[in-house]
Amino acid sequence: MKKKLALTFFLVALVLFGLAIVVGFIGRDHGEEYGKRVLAQQTYASGTIPFKRGEITDRNGTVLAANEAVYNLILDPSVINSSENITGPTLDALVECYGYDRSELEKLLEENPNSKYIRYEKRMSEENRDKFLAKEKEVNENMDIKDKIDGVWFETEYKRIYPYSTLACDLIGFASEDGSTGSYGIEQYYNDELAGVPGREYGSINEEGNAEKVTRDAVDGNTIVSTIDVNLQTIVENQLKLFNEKIGSKNTAVIVMNPNNAEILAMATYPYYNLNNPSDLTVSGYYTEEQINAMSEEERLETLNELWKNYITQTTYEPGSTAKPLTIAAGLEEGKLSVSDSYMCDGGWDIPNTNGSRISCHKTSGHGMLDVKGAIVESCNDALMQIGWQIGSEVFCKYQPIFGLGDRTGIDLPGEEYGILKREEDMSEVDLATNSFGQNFNATVIQMAAVYCSIINGGNYYTPHVVREILSSDGAVIETKEKNLVRKTVSESTSEFLREAMLAMVDEQTPWSTAIPGYEIGGKTGTAEKQPRSDKKYVVSFASFVPASNPEYFMMVVIDEPDVEDQSTGGYATTLTHDLWVDILPYLNLFPTRDTGEETQPSTENVLQEPGQNTPEEPEGENLNGENPDETDTPEGELPEGENPDEPEGEGYSGGIFQGDFE
Structure with a gap:
C-alpha cells in the first residue's frame, strides 16, 4: 500500500512539474498576448460613438440631406443619490431647465438607486442641452456653497435633416431616426x-489597477452626389405647384434628362411630402384635414405608402400616342415600311380577320392621305393601325424589349416596376391594332423617357441614373458613375427622321402649342384611357426635346387624371410643357436657333382654367371635347373611336373594345 501511495504521489508531482514548465514557456512566449485578453475583459464602462450618415448633394454640391447633432439626457442615479448636496441641486436644475415633474424624478431615483444609465429624454436640441450645462457651471463654480450638480450627462446622436423640406422628395427618400436605414429614393x-x-468607447483596468480609456472611432458614411440640379428641380416643382393650384390631378410627374448620357437633371411628382416629417399628409394640400381625420389607421398607412411611391418609376400606365414613334421606328429598322409609304385615313380601320370590327380614328371624318411623317404630325390612329398590320406582331413584339418596355431600366432607385406587355403568341389582331398606337399595354414613365432619349440621340440606349459620384466622408472620390450604353435601339437615319417628324408635330399643330419663338422643340403627345374604360379616366402626357436637330435636353410630362370634367382634353400636358420650357431654357443658357419673328405664341391662360370656361378654338374637323361628331352614324357592330379627340393631333383611345371579345 505504501509503495502504491508513493508511486501515486510521484506521478502527481511529475504532472505538476510538467505543467509548471508549460506555464513558464507560455508566460515567456505569449504572456503579453494573454495579459491583454485578461485586461480586455476587465471593463468597467463602455459606450457607443454614433456615426454621421453620409450627405446627399445635387450635382453642384448643394446639400439636400445632412445631419444635425442631437442629445440624449442621461441620468446616473448612483451619483445623484450619493449625497444630499448633489440630489437636491441636481433635481432643482432639471425641473428649472426642462419643467420635469420633480416627484417623478424622485420616484425614478428611489426605484433605481444603483443604476448608472437611464436615458430620460431623447434627441434634445443643442440649445436645450446648453441650458442645463450653463446652470451646472453656475452652481458648481460657486465656491460659497456646498451644493453640486452631478450625475447628469448628455449622449450625442445625429438627426437626419433635409434643408429643402419637400424638394425632390421622391428622388431622395428619407432615413430612420438613428440614420442606419433609408426608405425610398437614394436613401434606400x-x-x-x-x-x-x-x-465604441471602452474603459478598462490596466496592470497597475488604474482606469484606462480605449476609443474606436466611428466611421462616417459616404457622400452621394446626385445628377439633379437643385435650381432646375425648383423650377420644375414650382410649375407643378402652379398647375395643381389651377387645375389639379391625381398624380402629375415631370422628368428632365440629358438624352446623351441618361443623367436625370430633375425628377418631380405631385402630390409631394415633407422629408423632415414624411407622415404629414397635409403638406401638399392634396388631402384636407377632414379627409385625414376620417381615415382608419389602415387607410392612413396605405395612403402614406402611395404618397411615398415614386410615380415615375413605381407606377405603370398606358402611354397612348407617345408610343406611335416607336411603332414606326420598328417598321423602319426592319425594312417593313419606308418614309415614303402613304396611308388613307377615312376615319377608322376595319380590322382584318375580326368579322368587321372597326376602330375609329379620333377624326372620324378622316385625315385623308398621309405619309409616315404625317401620321406622326396628325397622330392618326388609322394610319398607325395600318402600319402595325404592315410590320406584323412578330416585329412589333421583337422591338418592345429592344426599346426597354416590359423590363426594368436599371435606374438606381428602389422598387422599379416592369410594365405589362402582350406576348406575341397571345396578341390578337385587335391587340396589335391598339398596341400600335399605345393602348392595351403598360409602361412606366422612366421606361418611356429612357427609350425616347435613345430614339432622339441616334439610337443609343443608356441606363438612366440619378447619381454622379460617391465620395468618402473627407471628400475623396470613391466611384464615378459613367454613362452606361446598354444597346442600340435604332439607326441614326431612323433617329433623324423621328426628330424631324416630331419637330413638325410641334411646329404645325397650333392650338395649345408647345412651340416657343426661336427654339426648335420636338415632341409627341399621348392620351390613354385608364381601366375600366367606362370610368372615362385619362392619363395625358407629352414627350419633348430641345434643340430638335441635336437634342441636349429631354422632358416628359405625365398628368394622371387631371381634375377637369373632360380629362381627355390634351392641352393640359402640352401647356404645362410649354410653361416649363419657358422657365428652363434661359436657366440652361440655351439660345434661340431660329428667327424669333414678332409673332406671339398662344397664351397658356386659356388652358389653365377651371372646367366650363372657354377653350381655344377647335381645329376644323375635330372636337376637342372628346365627343364623336358622327356618333349617331356609327354602324352597328363597329368599335367606337380609337383615341379620344382630345388634342389638336388627336389622342386617347376610348373605344371600350376590351369589354367585348374580338379575338
Missing part, C-alpha cells in the same frame, strides 16, 4: 454607402 438604394459604422 444607396443605404450601404450612406450608413456608417458606429464607434
